[in-house]
Amino acid sequence: MLDRAVRVLQAFDAHHARLSVSALAERAALPRTTAYRLVSQMTDLGLLTRLPDGTYRLGLMLWEMATRSTDAQDLATAALPFMEDVNQVVRHSTQLSILDGGEVLILERLSRPGHAVNPARRAARMPVHLTSMGMVLLAHAAAADLEAYLARHRETVTAKHPELRRELDHIRRQGFASFTSFIDPDTTGISVPVLDQRGRALAALSVVVPIQYDAAPSAVMSLRTAARAISRTMDTGRR
Amino acid sequence: MLDRAVRVLQAFDAHHARLSVSALAERAALPRTTAYRLVSQMTDLGLLTRLPDGTYRLGLMLWEMATRSTDAQDLATAALPFMEDVNQVVRHSTQLSILDGGEVLILERLSRPGHAVNPARRAARMPVHLTSMGMVLLAHAAAADLEAYLARHRETVTAKHPELRRELDHIRRQGFASFTSFIDPDTTGISVPVLDQRGRALAALSVVVPIQYDAAPSAVMSLRTAARAISRTMDTGRR
Secondary structure, eight states, X not given: OHHHHHHHHHTOBTTBSSBOHHHHHHHTXXXXXXXXXXXXXXXXXXXXXXXXXXXXXXOHHHHHHHHHHOHHHHHHHHHHHHHHHHHHHHOSEEEEEEEETTEEEEEEEEOOTTSOOOOOOTTOEEEGGGSHHHHHHHHTSOHHHHHHHHHHHHHHHHHHOTTHHHHHHHHHHHTXXXXXXXXXXXXXXXXXXXXXXXXOEEEEEEEEEETTOOOHHHHHHHHHHHHHHHHHHHHHHOO | OHHHHHHHXXXXXXXXXXXXXXXXXXXXXXXXXXXXXXXXXXHHTTSEEEOTTSOEEEOHHHHHHHHHHOHHHHHHHHHHHHHHHHHHHHOSEXXXXXXXXXXXXXXXXXXXXXXXXXXXXXXXXXXXXXXXXXXXXXXXXXXXXXXXXXXXXXXXXXXXXXXXXXXXXXXXXXXXEEEESSSSTTEEEEEEEEEOTTSOEEEEEEEEEETTOOOHHHHHHHXXXXXXXXXXXXXXHOO
């Protein structure tokens, strides 16, 4: 029962924000009659909201719970003022991300009109091995997490990063990762780790700059300064 | 089953972000054995996360779903750049809120060190009749929603707003609500509606300024300008 309800919730995403019961049944792989019963029950509980046109959205309750008390939200809230500082100083898109399930999950993103193209959005997921965020997170991950990642992604890693371990050592030593044209041909991503007390990456703090940007070393200094402030805030905030 | 899972989820809030199974059992009013079984199942499904100290938090999955595709998040995302404009121009806390279940729910809030005291936080709820946000939302609500609110809150309203209908007429005519010292003795809240195509309030856009602030009319102009931009963005974004 609970697993089917979760499948209904997961049928929604940014491209499928509103769904009819029959679309829900299909996306959640449920018989139509089961979907009708479940959707009605979930609507009564506030997990779903029925819109005037008869379609459904995720309920406000989920947003409210997730915003009040998740790790993701704590980190985003702590980081936001320092991300604004970077955004004002570097004047390019600034984002915060974590490693989850072998992918990069964007927790927060600040942008302005005129910034370099940047496909990242809040709550979007991106591949680890194609982003400076992912590479800096991997370089500062616990050894067991790195091995688990390598075991699962050996083929893609071999194609893009034949010398991955050496590359990660280099990133760890220099304290930042910078990749050009991996996701978008016209941009460079620059990322530094936000470290916890044991020196592991809690998150990556990044800017996405145009490819012809010539102030990368300055952007790294801005990112490293803000990342230290975020680390300190997270330590203080720990209960 | 589903209703008990929702009770477990709702046991978490900003003040109870991490809970042991026994605390969860108590807050969700569930027998301890039921709570153990349910928590284990919810953890397997990703609804909860087990922390190293054996307590639980809400799972990342909830944050991810809610951030990707809820009405609340759409509105906050559309409003954020315009809220930053107000925050830069007025230089005081700026917030966006909606009416939900007879309460004000804060969707987004921008603040800076040195701003006036402001107890509002993202996803916090506040009483309608004590806030300029709530009063401007009520003044621009559908007639049926206003009557429902009055029917449920007659006593508190009578104590604080004996002439509520006249007060709401006034707010509707002047296009903004301003209240001093209702929540905090040293601050004034100023709110304008973000209107939909039928002239109903989709949200309230507000600033919280110190009580001795003498530029309230200018703040109203900034808020009205930004509120129009948010309305237009929401109209364009409607699918």
